[in-house]
């Protein structure tokens with residue numbers, strides 16, 4: 001287990017109660033960070049924080065819908081007042097959304113996905129920048145996807161949001177480098193989480209596995225290692241970049 005040496009740092013993970021977010025919360029806490037778990041599902045966030053507290057550092061929770069900018073701002077202010085500062089923000093909360101071809105995608109489904117997966121990352125990133133400027137900088141990791149680089153049938157809104165996340169990451173990296181803030185995007189391949197498992201049967205999971213050079217889907221902990229490295233001072237020259245962690249999906 002790598003120690004990313006995050007002692008004394010305060011981290012926020014949105015969508016931290018499940019899947020990739022929960023794995024990130026564990027890996028950051030294992031490396032010494034205090035972690036605030038944000039999630040729509042308050043009970044799950046509290047359970048996650050109890051688990052994460054076993055690493056021996058402070059935890060905090062916020063029941064927040066990241067598509068609500070006022071709620072995001074209030075939660076970030078609460079982290080600062082409870083834990084003292086914010087050094088690391090992982091804007092991870094996301095949903096899958098309706099599966100339909102572009103010609104049949106509904107307004108409602110489009111806005112539902114964009115509001116969480118793109119607006120939510122923008123609001124979280126903005127609140128992070130404001131909080132980090134107060135203490136001289138930090139590291140923001142925005143959760144994109146392989147689908148932030150290429151298309152995927154029946155997923156117009158998801159693909160568009162994830163491409164947007166890469167663009168806002170690149171832009172913020174330039175705008176806030178002088179504030180000591182690094183901003184990067186992470187692009188997982190298909191990862192074994194409730195998001196994937198609740199929508200797909202075994203045949204579909206087997207097909208998706210075959211689309212990765214490693215012939216399997218990934219585990220949340222494998223993504224969390226990259227996130228923790230980007231969050232750490234070891235990544236001091238990394239900013240404005242999309243980092244795939246995809247078992248070779250994009251290499252074909």
Ligand SMILES: NC(=O)c1ccc[n+]([C@@H]2O[C@H](COP(=O)([O-])OP(=O)(O)OC[C@H]3O[C@@H](n4cnc5c(N)ncnc54)[C@H](O)[C@@H]3O)[C@@H](O)[C@H]2O)c1
Nearest residue numbers: 015018019020040065066093094145188190191193194195
């Ligand atoms: N699982 C994959 O294959 C995969 C691949 C690439 C990218 N991603 C991205 O990783 C991120 C995490 O996905 P996951 O697979 O761990 O999903 P998950 O469903 O296991 O976890 C997502 C968490 O986000 C929370 N959430 C949903 N909407 C929210 C909102 N509006 N505000 C706050 N919290 C909210 C959920 O309650 C849940 O706890 C997402 O952004 C997803 O798009 C996932």
